[in-house]
Amino acid sequence: MSFDVDFSGLLTKMQRVSQAVQQAVEDTAEKAAEEIHEKAIEYASGPMNPDWKAKQARTAKRENVRNSGKRVALHFKDNAEYLWYREVMHEGKGTPPWPVSVNTGTFRRAHRRERIRKGVWRVFGDSKIARYFSYVHDGTIRMKGRPTIGKAVQEFKQSGRIREIGRAMLRKNLQGVK
Structure with a gap:
C-alpha cells in the first residue's frame, strides 16, 4: 500500500500568502509614515x-x-x-x-518622509530647506524645543493606530489570495 500526496498546490498558496504578508507590511509602514508626517506638519502649523x-x-x-x-x-x-x-x-x-511662528511655510515644507528600504520609512526635518529646523525642533539655550516630529511619533505610538492599519492592510492583501 502506498500513498502519493501532492503538496505543490499548498506550496504555491503559501508563497502567495507570504507575498501578501510582505506587501501588507510595506503598505502598513508607508501608511504609518504618512500619518506621522501629516501630524508633524499639523503640529508645525499649530492649533x-x-x-x-x-x-x-x-x-x-x-x-x-x-x-x-x-x-x-x-x-x-x-x-x-x-x-x-x-x-x-x-x-x-x-x-x-504651538505653533512655531510661521510666516513663509518653510518650516512646514522642511518636514519630509522617504522610503529607506522595503518596509522601512523615515520622517525627518530637512535642514537643506530650513537651516533652522534643528534649532526649533530641539531648542537652544534661549528657547525650549518644539519637537513636532517627536510629538507626532509619541502620539502615534500611544494611540495604537499601527495595529489598526496593519490589520486593515493584511485583510486587504489577503483577499486576493486563493
Whole structure:
C-alpha cells in the first residue's frame, strides 16, 4: 500500500500568502509614515486657536518698516500678557505655545518622509530647506524645543493606530489570495 500526496498546490498558496504578508507590511509602514508626517506638519502649523493667532499677529507687527525693516515692536494689551510672553519665550518656564511662528511655510515644507528600504520609512526635518529646523525642533539655550516630529511619533505610538492599519492592510492583501 502506498500513498502519493501532492503538496505543490499548498506550496504555491503559501508563497502567495507570504507575498501578501510582505506587501501588507510595506503598505502598513508607508501608511504609518504618512500619518506621522501629516501630524508633524499639523503640529508645525499649530492649533487653530483664534486667541493665539490674534496674539501672534499683535506681537509680529513691525514699526516703521521702511526705515528699520527688521525691528519688531511688541504690543501687549496689558502687563499680564507681557509677563506671560517674558516667562515663556525668554525664561523658558512655561510650555512654549504651538505653533512655531510661521510666516513663509518653510518650516512646514522642511518636514519630509522617504522610503529607506522595503518596509522601512523615515520622517525627518530637512535642514537643506530650513537651516533652522534643528534649532526649533530641539531648542537652544534661549528657547525650549518644539519637537513636532517627536510629538507626532509619541502620539502615534500611544494611540495604537499601527495595529489598526496593519490589520486593515493584511485583510486587504489577503483577499486576493486563493
